[in-house]
Amino acid sequence: MSAYNPAELEAKWQEAWEAAEVYRTPPPSGAPDRYVLEMLPYPSGRIHMGHVRVYTLGDVLARYSRACGYSVLHPMGWDGFGLPAENAAMEHGIHPAKWTWSNIDTMRAQLRSMGLSYDWDCEVATCSPVYMREQQRLFLKMLDAGLIYRAEAWANWDPVEHTVLANEQVIDGRGWRSGALVERRLLPQWFFRITRYAGELLDALDHLPRWPERVKTMQRNWIGRSEGARLRFQVLGGNEEIEVFTTRPDTIFGATFLALSPDHPLSSTCADTNPTVAAFIQECTRDPGRRNREAAGPAGKTGVDTGLRVQHPFLERSLRVFVADYVLMEYGTGAIFAVPAHDQRDLDFARAHELDVVPVVDPPPDVEHPGPDEAYVGDGTLKNSEFLDGLDVAAAKQAVIDRLGEHGERSIQYRIHDWCASRQRYWGCPVPVVFCQDCGVVPVPEADLPVTLPDDVKFDRPGNPLERHAAWKTVECPACGSVAERETQTLDTFVDSAWYYYRYISAHADQPLDREAVARWCPTFQYVGGIEHAILHLLYARFFTRALRDIGELPFDEPFDGLYCQGMVCHRTYREPEDGTWLYPEEVEASGNGGFRRRSDGVPVVAGRVEKMSKSRRNVVDPVDIIATYGADVARLFMLSDSPPERDLEWTTSGVEGAARYLQRIWRAFDELEPGPVGAAQPPRFAPAAHALRQTTHRTIRAVEEDIEAFRHNRAVAHLRTLSNAFLRFDAAAAGTGGAWALREALETFVRLSAPLIPHLAEELWQRLGRDGFICQDAWPEADPDLLAEERATIAVQVNGKLRGTIELALGAGEADTREAALQLPNVIRAIEGAEVRKVIVVPDRVVNVVAR
């Protein structure tokens, strides 16, 4: 007997798998196809526990699916472009390409050590020239189709990263990666026309039953559909019109003024002649922090009168026009009509500027009337509104829209904006166009693709080195041959990740997509990844799929049939007591009585909250160390045990050691137990103990398959442990007839069921059971229905709903027998003594409830 030595055993099986190419994607065979996909990693240089968790989840599904007879595609790749490579270049003088490719090599080896069943033949790195070429081809096709355009736009400028950010990448006014306060700059940018698909992207969410509800909710909110009307107001004494969007056309008679965004074109027109307006606009531009941020009460709303007046569409009255900082250019038309009585923001502004408040909606009688500084936004009955008087809000909206005529029409407004996808960075996919003095924007010809990045760049100062690279930048115009300039902006890395999962299938194609292969595997059966991509990446991928459909590359709409978002991997934080610096877990040990102390000097350590593993808090455990110490199977098993995959998981030493102890015990059990010979015929009869083991075996099959399919891996592990508990205490010799056979069945079944979770150990145990071939290529066992059924039922007996005992009867015992047996329980007799039995409820095979008083 040998000891369980994961390092040796895992290396051995990884080599054997590779030599036999067991994870190669099978050619079409008539078997059903399944595409199992996990979000590709950024090649930071080291895998972390979050990777271990996602990739284990995906791998379990891939392996389980193969066992169930599916042809499985399970690829992996690298999100190769991105800022950390440039930061590394600045800090350490390493070229981003070299840094990235060497990180990819390291991480590939680390992923291999996890025993993941990838077909590396499909591997894709988004920073490879081939990927760039195909992405640039797609870019030009989309540009041609009008799905991409270039426009001067207010951009979110990250002063730390020296680049523009998409709205989605600005969180609380700060860059999502740098955390720097974002500035506003007017720049020419490339946009993807995602708004063209706003309605479709929203409606299609209703047809994604295997997506988490919260992700769909987040996307719905992000797309932000509002129904209402567009209204045009004629400016008095001029020929301009001001167009506004409103969701409350019913309140038009309560409108007391109009307000323009400081960024509204008309605001700048006014500024030309009106110094007050000019000063106000300048103030707003200088301090972007004052906007996009809610400020409560009248003090939070500033603005100035433009002196303009507009005509009310239904009244002889005219309305004043203000420029107000609470009106956002980014939403609707950048102008509003203000109804202070029924909109809190308008009311705040009106109070600050002493403007009229005209209530036009009476709350229903049972609703409390709002205070003087409180706008009423609920339903009610219209008043002071001419032809609307007496209507409710919904009817009034309809009536106003019907009467608008030339003044406006029904309109649907979305919150989502076109996707600003250009970045002023080096390490990204170049936008394949050149600018020519005479010809304007000219696409790079097909034959000249890919536009690659120059190698000879320096990162000695901030900004985009492409702009400073004259030799690279200067080109001949493809159209007229005169001197032109390359676009120096590169694409947001979210463009790369918006379609990589199609490229896996097309990795060797000389065109962006291998349509036949894509049609075979897509949409993806299951996508697994982090919730942090709920909006950005997943929305872009959904958009890209539709865009590709519309340029004729794809025959379907949605990329991912199923989506699963796993929880974070967390760990307790520790701080040094005096100066509060964070301590790594390996610097800390338990000091008994629940406390912790520093390993080096025994000084007590302050134990903080359990938080997501992060380098800044040092509460990280390196998967490479864990795999070296305990093995990949232990790491995988621990990841799957205890916590349901969608919840956060707390990494603990005792937890890993528990998983390691368990695998050791299994290892020993396979040495010590004595199952029957391989391939022996099933005995005609089984002694009771053997029969009971078989029942446990077959019930475990059913339970584990249900658990894996429902992503309840923690339960699958619990059920496997129940099975192993059963065979560990099983004595084949003492069991009698069929004992050895039942034991072999239990052990083989255990190996089959656990193979998706702990693939290396499973192979080894399979071999030691005397079986040939790879378990990872073997079939999932089938549960025998006869063994799933119970023969006897334990029935709870209650008196007035309180449990007083249980009786055991043959399954299917009649109501009368059940009732009689229950009433004979001494405990029941005692409990109903002196009371009158009024009713006895009998649920066969389940429960008896005696109602007595």
Place this chain on the structure above:
RNA sequence: GCGGGUGUGGCGGAAUUGGUAGACGCGCCGGAUUCAAAAUCCGGUUCUGGCAACAGAGUGUCGGUUCGAGUCCGACCACCCGCACCA
């Protein structure tokens, strides 16, 4: 403010969807083994009372429906997440 989620032993979590609350594990306690320890094995472990049989309480709080509620309904509390001056 709007939207979504979660709340069960000391801890992670189970509970066939209205029918024995606490599966499985971590931790802890006791025992065996050992000169001793580690490892391993056996037993116990929701709380309170009791040697025990057993009794009482118990799934965030309060109420309701029901023979019976962790599960269904209503109100509330706490925490977490997303969005947020979105007209």
